[in-house]
Amino acid sequence: MLTIRPGTDTSLRQGQLARLIAPDGQRLHDPDLxxxxxxxxxxxxxxxxxxxxxxxxxxxxxxxxxxxxxxxxxxxxxxxxxxxxxxxxxxxxxxxxxxxxxxxxxxxxxxxxxxxxxxxxxxxxxxxxxxxxxxxxxxxxxxxxxxxxxxxxxxxxxxxxxxxxxxxxxxxxxxxxxxxxxxxxxxxxxxxxxxxxxxxxxxxxxxxxxxxxxxxxxxxxxxxxxxxxxxxxxxxxxxxxxxxxxxxxxxxxxxxxxxxxxxxxxxxxxxxxxxxxxxxxxxxxxxxxxxxxxxxxxxxxxxxxxxxxxxxxxxxxxxxxxxxxxxxxxxLRPRDPLAIFDDVYAKTPDSLRRERDAYAAYLASFDGAETTTGDARSEGVAR
The missing domain is CATH 3.40.50.970 (Thiamin diphosphate (ThDP)-binding fold, Pyr/PP domains)
Structure with a gap:
């Protein structure tokens, strides 16, 4: 069985390819492997x-x-x-x-x-x-x-x-x-x-x-x-x-x-x-x-x-x-856009909360927008 010395400075095979099954399915043998x-x-x-x-x-x-x-x-x-x-x-x-x-x-x-x-x-x-x-x-x-x-x-x-x-x-x-x-x-x-x-x-x-x-x-x-x-x-x-x-x-x-x-x-x-x-x-x-x-x-x-x-x-x-x-x-369903702010911090800082609120307002400005403004968490987000 091949013994590997810690800190050895040579490749075990000096560039050769180790193989046990040939492309034609023949079982090859290698004393090290x-x-x-x-x-x-x-x-x-x-x-x-x-x-x-x-x-x-x-x-x-x-x-x-x-x-x-x-x-x-x-x-x-x-x-x-x-x-x-x-x-x-x-x-x-x-x-x-x-x-x-x-x-x-x-x-x-x-x-x-x-x-x-x-x-x-x-x-x-x-x-x-x-x-x-x-x-x-x-x-x-x-x-x-x-x-x-x-x-x-x-x-x-x-x-x-x-x-x-x-x-x-x-x-x-x-x-x-x-x-x-x-x-x-x-x-x-x-x-x-x-x-x-x-x-x-x-x-x-x-x-x-x-x-x-x-x-x-x-x-x-x-x-x-x-x-x-x-x-x-x-x-x-x-x-x-x-x-x-x-x-x-x-x-x-x-x-x-x-x-x-x-x-x-x-x-x-x-x-x-x-x-x-x-x-x-x-x-x-x-x-x-x-x-x-x-x-x-x-x-x-x-x-x-x-x-x-x-x-x-x-x-x-x-x-x-x-x-x-x-x-x-x-x-799989699309995540709520505001879920991008979830799970960033264990406790959400005020700066991120303000950024989230601003993004929620931006999304709400589009006609027909359906955006959750609470703590949005879709399926599979927090694991």
Missing amino acids: DPWVADVFEEQLLGLYEDMVVARRIDTEAVALQRQGQLVLWPPLIGQEAAQIGSARALRSDDFVFSSYREHAVAYVRGVTMTDMLRVWRGSQFSGWNPYDVGMATPAVIIGAQTLHAVGYAMGITHDGADAVSVAYFGDGATSEGDTNEAMVFAAAYRAPVVFFCQNNHYAISEPVGLQAQKPLADRAPGFGIPSIRVDGNDVLAVLAATRMAVDHARTGGGPMFIEAVTYRLGPHTTSDDPTKYREAAELETWRELDPLERTRLRLVDAGVLTQEREAAVKAASGRIAKELREGCLS
Whole structure:
């Protein structure tokens, strides 16, 4: 089993990609990763496959809702299911996740309801869920900001004497942000129990990763004194193993660890983006052949586990989730405009109260305005 020395100054793989399932479904072996998934047999892999199928169905349903005018925006995750499911399934319930805006599959694994997942994207609420109910902060839209939050939370874990870890999810573009680099400085200096999980999906909106990184992103972390590993992000088993390794390293006093999961964003950056403007169709087709769902399906079929009956059951499960998502979306109603002033302070100061009253008067000046002038609180605002 691979031993990681705290403060090591070299990448565990020197840029190589760790892999356990080949694109054709063949089971590969790795002496460093195999021990971390020794308990994962075909039945457990089938569960991971179902998670990925559900995650993709969530994504396609949400995109459809946005195209139908039911969501304001949606950042698709298609192509990144293995990276998110494999890593999220490696965590305990008392671990805490800090994500960007694309980790819908992680949110699903953590127990976020379909309705709560859509509140922000529907425009009905400023925050989707209570972080402490599911062990996951609501998504950070400011690129890289969540890395600092994750390190601060991890330092708090150490202060409390607990053995939980925090995990920061971010994309390749965030590695160029000051926040992410500052987070790694603090994490290394304080040996914070945090895992930096970078999903290198090859594009920071329209900018290819090659413009901001001449070498693998995993090679950056050792410069901060943080050990790293570069894993095939379309291999759910390898991601699970690498994340278990990193979490154990952080949980047992080894300090932070950095994972670069090399994957690909098959869809647009968001539903307002047109990726045909900046990437070639041939590149997209090349990555479609590395689809994480198909790779896992081939492994399960070869193992004789994924029968037609079981595949039908997986499809039915994803259909139920899609139905729940759509019904939850359509059930959400606009908030009262004055609810923007709620929950800003535990005790509302006079200055905010005056501002609220002025805004209420402004809204009331419109013909047919229906505005609550009392303490407006709509469904789901205070949680």
